[in-house]
Amino acid sequence: MTRYAKPLVVFYSHSGHTRDVAERFVRLSGADRRQLSPARYDIPVLWTVQAMFDAVTGAEPPLPNLGLGLAGERRWVVVAGPVWAGRLAAPLRPVLRALRPVDVPVGLLLTCGSPKGAPGAIRSAERVLDRPFAATAFVANGEPASDDTDGLNGFLARLDEARSLVLL
Ligand SMILES: Cc1cc2nc3c(=O)[nH]c(=O)nc-3n(C[C@H](O)[C@H](O)[C@H](O)COP(=O)(O)O)c2cc1C
Secondary structure, eight states: OOOOBOOEEEEEOSSSHHHHHHHHHHHHHTOEEEEEOOGGGOSTTTHHHHHHHHHHHOOOOOOOOOOGGGGGGBSOEEEEEEEETTEEOGGGHHHHHHHTTSOSOEEEEEEESSGGGHHHHHHHHHHHHTSOOSEEEEEETTOOOTTOOHHHHHHHHHHHHHHHHHHO
16 A cells, blocks of 8 residues: 655645644644745735735745645645635645646645635635645634634545545
């Protein structure tokens, strides 16, 4: 049976919500974690204008070297970040593009102000990845108690199943 390298969670978080959810999921899954911290959004207050502009125009910060070339050896990769203007936050788009040619199940874990924002952001992120996600989940602000791992458990089960289906 094929032994895969540890799964990977790549996340971006400006105000900490995604970081909390992503770290909970890292603890649950035993995955490695990589946090993106682009300087582009360091400007106090005005960063939201930059974020909205990037979300709407498709502009994005460059992708730092995350070793994603080896992502095909991982059991799965999860991309986690907030919804901005109805889309996945700009820093994560180049991650999805880098994963396009890689044969690995990719999951999307979103945080959002309102659950209504999630389905459109999932669809637009799938267009960047150029294939359906193996699993998706979203957590709206103020939604999860830290001991409520039901949604994350289901998300993890779908990801693990995606790789074993490939093996059968
Ligand atoms: C610039 C900007 C645009 C946003 N646009 C949306 C949106 O369209 N829909 C939504 O549900 N939430 C939106 N939000 C709310 C964030 O998705 C939400 O607060 C998220 O939990 C923030 O994650 P973070 O703390 O990891 O940065 C937006 C937030 C910002 C800063």
